Amino acid sequence: MTTDAPVLAKPASRRPSWIRRHSPPYWLSLIGGGWMLAFFLIPLVSGLIVSLETGNPLTGYHLTWNWAIYQQLFVHSDIPYTTFFLRSLYYGAATTVLSIVISYPMAYYIAFKVKERWKSPLLFLVLLSFFVSFVIRTDMWAFILSNQGIVITALRDLHLVGKNFHILGTSNAVIGGDVYNNLAFMVLPIYVALERIDGRILEAARDLYSNGRQVFLRVVLPLSRAGIFAGVLLVFITTVGDPVVSSLLGGVGTYTIGQAIQDSYLTNQQFNVAAALSTALMVVLGLIMFIYAKVFGTQNIENLV
Amino acid sequence: MASKLGEGGRATESSLAAAAVRLEHVTKKYKSMVAVDDLSLELAPGEFFALLGPSGCGKTTTLRMVGGFDQPTSGRIFLGGDDITWTPPYRRDVNTVFQSYALFPHLSVFDNVAFGLRRKGTDKREVSQLVEEHLELLGLGGFGPRPATQLSGGQQQRVALARALVNRPRVLLLDEPMGALDAKIRKSMQLELKRIQREVGITFLYVTHDQDEAMALGDRLAVMHGGRYEDLGEPQRVYDQPATQFVAEFLGACNLLAVNPDHDRLCLPDGSVIGARLGTMASTPSLIRQVGVRPEKMQLRRVDHSDATSPSSATNRVNATVDSVVYLGATSEYELTSSWGGHLHVVAQNIDDADRLRPGDHVTASWHVEHGFALPADNATVTPVEEPTREAKEASRVN
Numbered sequence: 001m002t003t004d005a006p007v008l009a010k011p012a013s014r015r016p017s018w019i020r021r022h023s024p025p026y027w028l029s030l031i032g033g034g035w036m037l038a039f040f041l042i043p044l045v046s047g048l049i050v051s052l053e054t055g056n057p058l059t060g061y062h063l064t065w066n067w068a069i070y071q072q073l074f075v076h077s078d079i080p081y082t083t084f085f086l087r088s089l090y091y092g093a094a095t096t097v098l099s100i101v102i103s104y105p106m107a108y109y110i111a112f113k114v115k116e117r118w119k120s121p122l123l124f125l126v127l128l129s130f131f132v133s134f135v136i137r138t139d140m141w142a143f144i145l146s147n148q149g150i151v152i153t154a155l156r157d158l159h160l161v162g163k164n165f166h167i168l169g170t171s172n173a174v175i176g177g178d179v180y181n182n183l184a185f186m187v188l189p190i191y192v193a194l195e196r197i198d199g200r201i202l203e204a205a206r207d208l209y210s211n212g213r214q215v216f217l218r219v220v221l222p223l224s225r226a227g228i229f230a231g232v233l234l235v236f237i238t239t240v241g242d243p244v245v246s247s248l249l250g251g252v253g254t255y256t257i258g259q260a261i262q263d264s265y266l267t268n269q270q271f272n273v274a275a276a277l278s279t280a281l282m283v284v285l286g287l288i289m290f291i292y293a294k295v296f297g298t299q300n301i302e303n304l305v
Numbered sequence: 306m307a308s309k310l311g312e313g314g315r316a317t318e319s320s321l322a323a324a325a326v327r328l329e330h331v332t333k334k335y336k337s338m339v340a341v342d343d344l345s346l347e348l349a350p351g352e353f354f355a356l357l358g359p360s361g362c363g364k365t366t367t368l369r370m371v372g373g374f375d376q377p378t379s380g381r382i383f384l385g386g387d388d389i390t391w392t393p394p395y396r397r398d399v400n401t402v403f404q405s406y407a408l409f410p411h412l413s414v415f416d417n418v419a420f421g422l423r424r425k426g427t428d429k430r431e432v433s434q435l436v437e438e439h440l441e442l443l444g445l446g447g448f449g450p451r452p453a454t455q456l457s458g459g460q461q462q463r464v465a466l467a468r469a470l471v472n473r474p475r476v477l478l479l480d481e482p483m484g485a486l487d488a489k490i491r492k493s494m495q496l497e498l499k500r501i502q503r504e505v506g507i508t509f510l511y512v513t514h515d516q517d518e519a520m521a522l523g524d525r526l527a528v529m530h531g532g533r534y535e536d537l538g539e540p541q542r543v544y545d546q547p548a549t550q551f552v553a554e555f556l557g558a559c560n561l562l563a564v565n566p567d568h569d570r571l572c573l574p575d576g577s578v579i580g581a582r583l584g585t586m587a588s589t590p591s592l593i594r595q596v597g598v599r600p601e602k603m604q605l606r607r608v609d610h611s612d613a614t615s616p617s618s619a620t621n622r623v624n625a626t627v628d629s630v631v632y633l634g635a636t637s638e639y640e641l642t643s644s645w646g647g648h649l650h651v652v653a654q655n656i657d658d659a660d661r662l663r664p665g666d667h668v669t670a671s672w673h674v675e676h677g678f679a680l681p682a683d684n685a686t687v688t689p690v691e692e693p694t695r696e697a698k699e700a701s702r703v704n
Contacts, residue, residue, distance in 0.1 A: 204403060
């Protein structure tokens with residue numbers, strides 16, 4: 001038995017106020033909040049305001065609350081912005097679907113089939129293309145796939161394709177480039193989701209009369225839903241607004257809303273048009289993502305799969 | 306058993322149908338390591354069988370091979386007479402309760418329990434009826450719609466049990482199912498598990514490293530060590546008459562007295578002769594190297610007390626001196642030095658204050674001959690033999 005008398009608890013000097021006790025999380029979010037305010041909310045509002053200005057590059061632009069611009073751009077417009085819009089959404093959707101189809105087996109393989117020590121090197125390989133500038137590596141594809149490039153020359157020499165066959169300038173080239181550029185954004189979140197699945201849960205599924213296909217459909221796929229969800233957000237949003245891939249790998253028939261925004265802003269200096277297009281793009285993307293999250297973000301995905 | 310093996314195939318099926326699970330010379334090797342070493346086991350239908358041993362003894366590997374998650378390197382596994390050695394887990398009529406429960410985190414309690422039935426294509430109405438029935442059986446009525454991951458550890462364990470039991474498997478495998486529960490819940494869960502097992506009548510193969518749990522739950526238990534079992538039998542028999550020193554010490558505290566066999570008599574180092582019951586491995590006096598006695602089986606008396614009972618051949622006696630006493634309320638634990646300098650550990654109930662001993666007291670430690678069990682040399686490599694019959698056990702006594 002110890003002879004030490006129990007040490008009396010020191011009376012608390014003064015109870016800190018409610019605000020003091022509960023404020024740290026808010027203090028910690030200050031930098032992030034400030035960042036969002038400065039670089040997201042302010043441009044958002046100013047973008048909307050700029051879109052409502054009228055004028056021309058010579059005389060300058062003035063705010064006239066010209067809401068009609070949205071109608072002018074998308075209804076009976078000389079320039080088919082609606083087409084560009086739909087085309088971009090199509091490219092985005094096709095890229096997203098293709099990315100999932102290609103990335104899921106990759107992520108699955110790295111997460112479940114590879115020895116522990118090979119995981120990091122393989123993930124590094126997935127990220128390796130990011131070490132080269134986005135524009136350069138896309139342009140390299142333009143070089144490889146050009147009509148005098150190795151791919152088409154080889155195909156033509158083997159008489160697998162006709163004389164007039166080309167890849168560059170087609171929608172497929174743009175979608176292919178988008179998939180290539182965004183693959184890591186799909187692989188990584190799916191990998192993280194798969195990696196977190198406890199192997200014993202898969203054994204439990206097999207124990208409960210599931211064959212390989214059922215284990216995948218009933219357990220692995222639902223449990224990696226969050227990863228697919230994150231990947232879809234990342235890939236779809238970046239693809240829809242991107243002007244670079246379609247301008248480097250595409251042609252006249254692949255003009256996207258991203259290019260339209262870029263050209264109206266930089267080339268034509270129609271700031272109001274550029275701002276209106278980008279605001280519209282933002283609203284449309286926001287709506288699509290909202291609906292998507294509502295449908296696929298629910299708990300009972302098993303009922304849908 | 307060997308002759309049955311020789312006949313092989315379907316011819317023996319009818320004669321083997323009695324065993325719920327049978328392992329025949331099962332060996333599992335991982336590269337250079339032998340996890341399970343030529344193990345043969347037989348579980349009777351409706352039996353609660355506990356597989357007990359320290360970590361790394363091969364008990365979990367054995368369970369995983371019955372479950373189909375690992376394949377034996379050699380040997381065969383039968384389920385009710387059918388060879389299932391190479392049957393994948395999803396086609397075995399066996400279900401498992403995993404150590405970590407392994408509930409499906411994306412499903413509700415109901416959907417977790419219904420998982421197996423749905424995969425088997427059970428009728429929808431029957432599914433919901435069976436699931437509700439089993440939730441009720443495990444005291445989970447009304448928990449159906451809750452997400453499985455939002456339950457406490459004890460409740461998750463019940464869900465895991467219901468999820469396995471609802472399929473009415475021929476054998477239920479339990480892999481340390483209480484491992485993650487705290488002591489209090491564990492006690493009540495043990496009682497409940499035993500009740501449920503009696504109610505459903507399914508064969509349970511229960512893997513644990515907790516000897517109290519194995520003895521409390523098992524109709525029979527096997528103590529595994531180094532990939533094979535060293536003893537197998539009813540808990541009381543294995544505790545009272547363990548086959549080896551390892552089994553004796555794994556199941557509880559134990560005094561080991563070194564003995565020299567001398568013409569069918571066992572001599573202690575001081576020359577006195579004691580009696581002991583023959584074990585399954587120390588089956589002839591010449592094999593005996595040690596005699597084990599459980600601390601609670603020894604009685605202590607002060608030497609100066611006039612002893613009313615005269616020494617008899619049914620009682621062994623050893624003179625000793627008390628070194629230390631630890632008072633534990635219900636019992637006292639004594640450390641003694643025997644007359645030849647050996648160490649003894651005795652647990653005595655605190656019935657009468659006058660009987661309590663103090664350090665320095667000279668005492669005689671006595672125990673019934675039946676309570677001493679003969680053990681072979683520690684590194685004995687004799688293969689454990691099958692559980693002897695009751696008559697054989699009665700007969701195997703030397704004095």
